[in-house]
Amino acid sequence: MVTSVVVVGVGGQGVVTLARWLGRAAAAAGHDVRIAEVHGLSQRGGSVDVHVRFGERVRSPTVPEGGADYVIALEALEALRAFRYLREGSSLVVNKRVIQVPGKYVEPDLVFKSLVGKGFVVRIVPAYDIAVKLGDPLYENAVMFGYAAALLGLAGAVDWLDERNLKAFREGVSLAQRSS
Amino acid sequence: MQLRSMGVRTKGKIDGYFPKAGELTLRAVEAGIARVLGISFSLPDPPKPPLEPPARPPYFCPGCPHMGTFYALKIAAAGQKVVWSGDIGCYTLGVNTGQQDLVTHMGSSLGLGMGIAEADKGKLVVATIGDSTFYHSALPQLVDLSASRAPLLLVVMDNNYTAMTGGQPSPSRDVPAERVAEAFGIRAYVTDPADVEKSVEVFKRAVAEAKSGPVVVVSKRPCTLEALRVARRSGFKPPRYYVDPSACRACGICYNLLKCYAISRLPDGKAWIDPGLCNGCSMCAQVCPYDAIKTNEPGKVKEWLELWSRA
Numbered sequence: 001m002v003t004s005v006v007v008v009g010v011g012g013q014g015v016v017t018l019a020r021w022l023g024r025a026a027a028a029a030g031h032d033v034r035i036a037e038v039h040g041l042s043q044r045g046g047s048v049d050v051h052v053r054f055g056e057r058v059r060s061p062t063v064p065e066g067g068a069d070y071v072i073a074l075e076a077l078e079a080l081r082a083f084r085y086l087r088e089g090s091s092l093v094v095n096k097r098v099i100q101v102p103g104k105y106v107e108p109d110l111v112f113k114s115l116v117g118k119g120f121v122v123r124i125v126p127a128y129d130i131a132v133k134l135g136d137p138l139y140e141n142a143v144m145f146g147y148a149a150a151l152l153g154l155a156g157a158v159d160w161l162d163e164r165n166l167k168a169f170r171e172g173v174s175l176a177q178r179s180s
Numbered sequence: 181m182q183l184r185s186m187g188v189r190t191k192g193k194i195d196g197y198f199p200k201a202g203e204l205t206l207r208a209v210e211a212g213i214a215r216v217l218g219i220s221f222s223l224p225d226p227p228k229p230p231l232e233p234p235a236r237p238p239y240f241c242p243g244c245p246h247m248g249t250f251y252a253l254k255i256a257a258a259g260q261k262v263v264w265s266g267d268i269g270c271y272t273l274g275v276n277t278g279q280q281d282l283v284t285h286m287g288s289s290l291g292l293g294m295g296i297a298e299a300d301k302g303k304l305v306v307a308t309i310g311d312s313t314f315y316h317s318a319l320p321q322l323v324d325l326s327a328s329r330a331p332l333l334l335v336v337m338d339n340n341y342t343a344m345t346g347g348q349p350s351p352s353r354d355v356p357a358e359r360v361a362e363a364f365g366i367r368a369y370v371t372d373p374a375d376v377e378k379s380v381e382v383f384k385r386a387v388a389e390a391k392s393g394p395v396v397v398v399s400k401r402p403c404t405l406e407a408l409r410v411a412r413r414s415g416f417k418p419p420r421y422y423v424d425p426s427a428c429r430a431c432g433i434c435y436n437l438l439k440c441y442a443i444s445r446l447p448d449g450k451a452w453i454d455p456g457l458c459n460g461c462s463m464c465a466q467v468c469p470y471d472a473i474k475t476n477e478p479g480k481v482k483e484w485l486e487l488w489s490r491a
């Protein structure tokens with residue numbers, strides 16, 4: 001069996017890093033892993049999406065539309081954009097953060113309300129708020145990593161994470177454990 | 181085409197099996213292969229987002245020095261017919277404020293700009309080029325500029341890095357662009373885009389002088405991302421700015437003209453700064469005519485801009 005994950009967010013948030021961390025955790029757990037950086041400028045505020053597939057034997061790294069088991073979104077507008085990857089029963093894990101597009105302000109409440117009740121398992125994670133409490137919004141991807149890793153059963157061996165990211169990671173793991 | 185000319189039977193884009201333009205998505209490839217093989221095949225439509233998210237084109241990072249340079253240029257050249265001769269690098273994103281009319285390849289800004297200045301004397305040509313691109317591919321054109329005395333303004337957007345491709349080093353400190361220009365006999369000025377007033381003044385003078393011959397302005401401030409790396413390493417937390425809603429008059433200068441990615445226009449037209457995105461460059465506070473953009477750590481700003489300028 002292969003698990004298909006799509007990681008999305010905005011350039012500069014650490015989307016690629018989060019996907020690589022997931023891949024590394026999956027490999028450490030003994031899976032075959034393939035990662036594809038599909039789209040995006042990894043800086044400068046563009047949309048970024050990265051595909052991660054792991055399992056016993058993975059032949060292709062890309063996830064088709066309607067083919068993701070999990071979408072991990074570091075940002076809520078990008079979560080909307082990633083709806084095309086979802087299918088019945090998929091989980092959508094979303095950071096509680098909206099990064100506005102200049103000139104196109106969208107009310108954050110509206111965004112989060114729109115995500116739920118559409119037939120997918122939606123989990124809204126306050127990763128940004130936790131990262132700010134930890135001292136830097138930069139850690140939001142590590143919180144999301146912890147949450148996603150716990151959900152995917154990959155939270156075991158991450159001793160390669162540096163100390164501050166590890167702290168954020170643990171916050172994410174415990175959040176996932178409390179909410180499941 | 182080559183295969184066809186060799187007599188190999190081919191099917192592909194030319195026959196409409198695959199889209200001629202745009203991305204070869206899995207969906208497009210699957211559908212194309214099915215058609216080639218004559219298999220009936222259909223995929224269910226993917227889920228539609230419950231709310232259509234706005235497109236997200238790339239922008240300057242909050243606090244990008246290029247953003248300040250383009251702002252000052254826009255103000256300084258207001259009322260003139262300008263041809264923005266662009267080039268390849270982060271500053272190509274000046275397209276978002278209508279300040280990159282043509283971009284072809286690395287180093288094209290100066291050569292094409294000179295041609296346009298020659299052909300269309302009624303317009304002001306502003307050629308914008310990054311420091312790395314300047315050293316890598318504009319020096320031959322600089323010889324030409326010196327010899328031809330073409331009336332144009334060349335702006336070297338010197339962020340001390342090859343930012344677009346990931347922050348490789350640039351020789352801009354060892355071989356300052358203004359010295360290069362002067363060595364070629366071209367007048368050069370230097371400014372700091374984070375000093376908005378001074379930059380507008382320098383560009384105004386340069387714009388006036390560019391009517392009669394070549395002028396170079398080197399707009400110097402290191403890439404924000406590199407400065408943030410330096411700050412992080414030294415444990416320095418940059419100050420952040422916020423909008424005082426009672427002072428904001430919804431004029432839009434910050435989000436329309438400066439166009440910082442961290443600044444949003446709220447439904448009532450007032451500005452709002454995302455605290456998670458602000459990098460504390462202070463440019464928005466400088467352009468706000470109502471002093472509505474403030475920081476809780478005014479004492480830190482100078483220290484930050486200094487640390488930044490050494491990145």
Ligand SMILES: Cc1ncc(C[n+]2csc(CCOP(=O)(O)OP(=O)(O)O)c2C)c(N)n1
Nearest residue numbers: 268269270271310311312313341342343344
């Ligand atoms: C001939 C050629 N070589 C390499 C590149 C890759 N490339 C894209 S932008 C760039 C340079 C960007 O540096 P700079 O001009 O300093 O602008 P910055 O991105 O720092 O603003 C390079 C080398 C290219 N586009 N064309």
